Every structure is written in structure tokens, then in C-alpha cells.
Amino acid sequence: MHLDLGSQLINDIRKHCIKGKMVYAPQIVYLNCNGSSALPKGAWFHYSYGTVAVYKEDWKKFGGFSKGFDNKVTWGGEDWDIIDNAVKGGLEIERKRSPWVYHYYHTKAGMWQKKTNKVGTQQKSNKTDKVATQQKAKANKS
Numbered sequence: 001m002h003l004d005l006g007s008q009l010i011n012d013i014r015k016h017c018i019k020g021k022m023v024y025a026p027q028i029v030y031l032n033c034n035g036s037s038a039l040p041k042g043a044w045f046h047y048s049y050g051t052v053a054v055y056k057e058d059w060k061k062f063g064g065f066s067k068g069f070d071n072k073v074t075w076g077g078e079d080w081d082i083i084d085n086a087v088k089g090g091l092e093i094e095r096k097r098s099p100w101v102y103h104y105y106h107t108k109a110g111m112w113q114k115k116t117n118k119v120g121t122q123q124k125s126n127k128t129d130k131v132a133t134q135q136k137a138k139a140n141k142s
Contacts, residue, residue, distance in 0.1 A: 003028075003051070004037040006100025016094040017053040023086045024053040025079075026098035033105040042105075044097060050079045051101060054086065062089025 009026070017024040027044055028051055035041035062085045069081060083093060 002104045002106050004102040004104065006037070008100045009098060012096075012098060013053040016096070017055065019055040019057060020091075022092045022094050023058070023083070024094045025083065026051055026101055027095055028098055028101040028103050030103045031105055035102075035105070037102045040102060042102075045103070048079055050103070051098075052079060052082055054082075054091075058086070058089070058091060062086050062091065 012026060013024055016022065016026075027046055029040055029042050030045040031037075031040060031042035064082070064085065065078065066081050066085060069078060072078070087093065
């Protein structure tokens with residue numbers, strides 16, 4: 001995960017996530033590539049709901065992810081899907097800046113790629129698969 005979560009986030013979740021009424025989606029700091037939680041350099045990211053807190057009972061009530069996400073193989077959109085479904089299910093969304101949640105810079109390259117298995121169906125592939133393959137190849141050369 002590319003997040004640094006401060007312990008104060010737990011108190012925020014307790015205050016702003018209300019069963020049967022409200023989902024909590026804090027605004028988080030997106031760090032620049034040289035930023036860290038110790039020396040934060042970045043900006044508030046207002047256009048995403050990437051971090052979401054919701055009660056299990058509410059998740060079940062609004063149905064969680066849409067059926068279209070069952071076979072998702074591209075980057076992004078799942079946060080908006082959750083929020084849309086929560087609102088359609090009658091829940092409010094609480095947004096406030098959370099200065100103790102940091103998202104570390106990373107490239108999206110290779111994180112979601114379509115690949116085909118031996119029978120020709122698409123599977124999800126993530127960066128860890130690619131890195132593991134590269135590490136095995138490197139080890140075999142040694």
C-alpha cells in the first residue's frame with residue numbers, strides 16, 4: 001500500500017463514520033516524489049475518494065462495488081463507484097482534511113495490465129507479478 005496512516009485517523013473514523021447515516025472519505029495529502037510523512041511535501045487531493053471508511057452493515061445494504069467491477073482490469077474509478085453506491089443507498093459522505101494520512105508518490109505503470117492466460121481469457125496483473133518475474137529472471141542468471 002502507498003499510504004502512511006497516522007493513529008489520529010482512527011479517532012476521525014470513529015467521529016465521522018456513522019452507521020446507517022454517513023460514510024467517511026477523508027481528503028488526504030498526496031506527497032511529491034521527495035516527500036514523506038516526516039517532511040510532507042505535496043498537496044491536498046480533493047478529486048478522489050481513495051480512502052473510505054464504512055460500516056460493514058452499510059456496505060452490505062448498498063451492495064459495495066457495482067457488478068461491473070467484478071472483472072476490472074484498468075486503473076481507478078473504484079472509489080467513485082463506492083461513493084456513488086453509498087449515496088444511492090441513502091448515506092451521506094463526510095469529507096474533511098486529514099493531515100495524518102499521506103499517499104506516497106508512485107508510478108501507475110504496470111500496476112494494472114491486461115494479460116491473457118493459456119486459454120485466452122483476461123486476468124488481472126499487478127506490479128508485484130512483474131517484479132517477481134524480473135527477480136526470478138535475475139536470480140536464474142546468477
